[in-house]
Amino acid sequence: MDNSFASLPPAFYTRLMPTPLPAPYLVAVSAPAAELVGLTPAQLADSLDVLIGNAAPERALPLAAVYSGHQFGVWAGQLGDGRAMLFGDVATAEGPMELQWKGAGLTPYSRMGDGRAVLRSSIREFLCSEAMHGLGIPTSRALSVAGSDQGVMRETVETSAVVVRMAPTFVRFGSFEHWFYRNKNDELKILADYVIDRFYPALREEDNPYQALLAEVTRRTAQMIAHWQAVGFMHGVMNTDNMSILGLTLDYGPFGFMEAFDSDHICNHTDQQGRYSYANQPQVGHWNCYALGQALLPLIGEVEATQAALDVYQPAFAAKMDELLRAKLGLSQLEQHADADRALFDAMFALMDANHVDFTLFFRRLSGLKAADTSGDEPLRDLFIDRPAFDAWAAQYRARLQAEASDDSARQLAMNKVNPKYVLRNYLAQIAIEKAQNKDFTEVERLLSVLQRPYDEQPEHDQYAALPPDWASHLEVSCSS
Incomplete structure (x- = not known):
C-alpha cells in the first residue's frame, strides 16, 4: 500500500x-x-x-x-x-x-x-x-x-x-475551486501538476497542459453524463464537490433510475427547484465544467484558451449521445441518416414522456420489434396508453430499419448488449435495506449478483426486471440518503 x-x-x-x-x-x-x-x-x-x-x-x-x-x-x-x-x-x-x-x-x-x-x-x-x-x-x-x-x-x-x-x-472539481477562491495559485498549480503527472501524463506534451487538462476533463464529463442519460440514471446532487476530475460517477446519495418516463423528473426530494432533474443534467454538467474552468484560469492564462477547452463539451455530449442512442435502437452509424435519426429519437422521447413509459422496459423490449411485421410488438405496445401514437412511431422506426436492411436476430442480440434488463430500482434497494436492518443480508448479496450482469437474461431473476409495485411510487430519497 x-x-x-x-x-x-x-x-x-x-x-x-x-x-x-x-x-x-x-x-x-x-x-x-x-x-x-x-x-x-x-x-x-x-x-x-x-x-x-x-x-x-x-x-x-x-x-x-x-x-x-x-x-x-x-x-x-x-x-x-x-x-x-x-x-x-x-x-x-x-x-x-x-x-x-x-x-x-x-x-x-x-x-x-x-x-x-x-x-x-x-x-x-x-x-x-x-x-x-x-x-x-x-x-x-x-x-x-x-x-x-x-x-x-x-x-x-x-x-x-x-x-x-x-x-x-477522489480529487474533484471542488478541489481546484478551493485554492482558486483563496487566491492560492501555488497550491492550485501543485494540485494540477499532481493530477496531470499521475493520471494524464500525455498532456505534458501539449503546448498548454492546463488547458489540455480542462479540455480532457470536460470531454470525459460530457461523455459520462451522456451515459447517464442513455440508461436513465439521475445523480441527484451534481454539486461541483461531487464531480470527479477523471469523469467518474462519484458520491452516490439520492440517486435514482428512471421508471415511468418524465423528462423533468427530480429524484432528490431535497431539490425543490429541480436543478438536478433528469432533463437538466447535461446543462448542469456543462455549468460545472465552467466552474472548473474558472478555477483553472490562473494556470491556463487566457480566457479565450479556457473557453476553447470548455467548447469541447457540447459536441462531445451530442456525439456520445447519438452513438449510444443508435446502439440502443440497433441502428448503424450512417451519416446520411443523422438528421432523420435525431428526429426519430426526439419523437421517441416525446412519446415516452406523454405515456410515462417505463424507461428500462421500453428499451429492453424494443429489441423484440421486427423490421418487416408487427408480430413482436405486443410486449412493447402494452407499455403505452396511446397505442395508435406508438404504432405511428413504430412505423417510422421500421422504415429506418428497412433502409439499412436490418437483420432482426443480429439486431436483437446487439441491442440486448446495450439495453439492460436490470437496474437498481429504488424499491429493490429498499427491500434489501429493510432485510439488512434485520441482519438478513441475503437480498443485498442476491441483488448485487444480478446487477453485476445487467444485460444477461437471468430468467431465474425475472422478478427484478418487472414493473415496480404501486407502493414504490411513494418512496422518497433526499440528501440524507
Missing part, C-alpha cells in the same frame, strides 16, 4: 485515524472489486476491523482531504471529507486505485455533521457503484460495506455503516 495523495503538502489534507465502531459485522463484499485490488472475499471477511475503520492496514496513511464547491449553484465555501478518509492506494492492472472509508467518523471538515454514514445509504452506495460498473458507466467502485449497531440520528435513529470505496483518485 502507498498513499500518493499524502505526498502533497499538508495544506491539502489532515492526517487522522477513523473513530472505531463497536461490534462490527460484515454486510457484503464485491468479489470483482476485491479481485481488482488482489484480494478475495474470504480475505476481506477476515479483515473486518479494517473494513469498518477500527484498524488501518499496514503502511496506511489515513487522511481527510480539503476541498470546496458550489452546492445547488451557490458557492458553499470550504467543504472537504466530512465523513470520508483516504487510507492509501494500491497498484492494480488498471493503474493505481485509492481506497477510502466512508462513514468512519468526525474529521475537521465534518461541519455540523457526525462523520457517520447509515446502513441505508451505505447499502445504496455499495449496490449502485457496482451496478454502474456492470452497466459499463465510468464510476467509483465499492469494495465492501460493514455495519455496527451504534445509532446515529438522521430523520430517525439509524444504525451506522462504513463503505470502502475505490477510485484512481
Whole structure:
C-alpha cells in the first residue's frame, strides 16, 4: 500500500485515524472489486476491523482531504471529507486505485455533521457503484460495506455503516475551486501538476497542459453524463464537490433510475427547484465544467484558451449521445441518416414522456420489434396508453430499419448488449435495506449478483426486471440518503 495523495503538502489534507465502531459485522463484499485490488472475499471477511475503520492496514496513511464547491449553484465555501478518509492506494492492472472509508467518523471538515454514514445509504452506495460498473458507466467502485449497531440520528435513529470505496483518485472539481477562491495559485498549480503527472501524463506534451487538462476533463464529463442519460440514471446532487476530475460517477446519495418516463423528473426530494432533474443534467454538467474552468484560469492564462477547452463539451455530449442512442435502437452509424435519426429519437422521447413509459422496459423490449411485421410488438405496445401514437412511431422506426436492411436476430442480440434488463430500482434497494436492518443480508448479496450482469437474461431473476409495485411510487430519497 502507498498513499500518493499524502505526498502533497499538508495544506491539502489532515492526517487522522477513523473513530472505531463497536461490534462490527460484515454486510457484503464485491468479489470483482476485491479481485481488482488482489484480494478475495474470504480475505476481506477476515479483515473486518479494517473494513469498518477500527484498524488501518499496514503502511496506511489515513487522511481527510480539503476541498470546496458550489452546492445547488451557490458557492458553499470550504467543504472537504466530512465523513470520508483516504487510507492509501494500491497498484492494480488498471493503474493505481485509492481506497477510502466512508462513514468512519468526525474529521475537521465534518461541519455540523457526525462523520457517520447509515446502513441505508451505505447499502445504496455499495449496490449502485457496482451496478454502474456492470452497466459499463465510468464510476467509483465499492469494495465492501460493514455495519455496527451504534445509532446515529438522521430523520430517525439509524444504525451506522462504513463503505470502502475505490477510485484512481477522489480529487474533484471542488478541489481546484478551493485554492482558486483563496487566491492560492501555488497550491492550485501543485494540485494540477499532481493530477496531470499521475493520471494524464500525455498532456505534458501539449503546448498548454492546463488547458489540455480542462479540455480532457470536460470531454470525459460530457461523455459520462451522456451515459447517464442513455440508461436513465439521475445523480441527484451534481454539486461541483461531487464531480470527479477523471469523469467518474462519484458520491452516490439520492440517486435514482428512471421508471415511468418524465423528462423533468427530480429524484432528490431535497431539490425543490429541480436543478438536478433528469432533463437538466447535461446543462448542469456543462455549468460545472465552467466552474472548473474558472478555477483553472490562473494556470491556463487566457480566457479565450479556457473557453476553447470548455467548447469541447457540447459536441462531445451530442456525439456520445447519438452513438449510444443508435446502439440502443440497433441502428448503424450512417451519416446520411443523422438528421432523420435525431428526429426519430426526439419523437421517441416525446412519446415516452406523454405515456410515462417505463424507461428500462421500453428499451429492453424494443429489441423484440421486427423490421418487416408487427408480430413482436405486443410486449412493447402494452407499455403505452396511446397505442395508435406508438404504432405511428413504430412505423417510422421500421422504415429506418428497412433502409439499412436490418437483420432482426443480429439486431436483437446487439441491442440486448446495450439495453439492460436490470437496474437498481429504488424499491429493490429498499427491500434489501429493510432485510439488512434485520441482519438478513441475503437480498443485498442476491441483488448485487444480478446487477453485476445487467444485460444477461437471468430468467431465474425475472422478478427484478418487472414493473415496480404501486407502493414504490411513494418512496422518497433526499440528501440524507
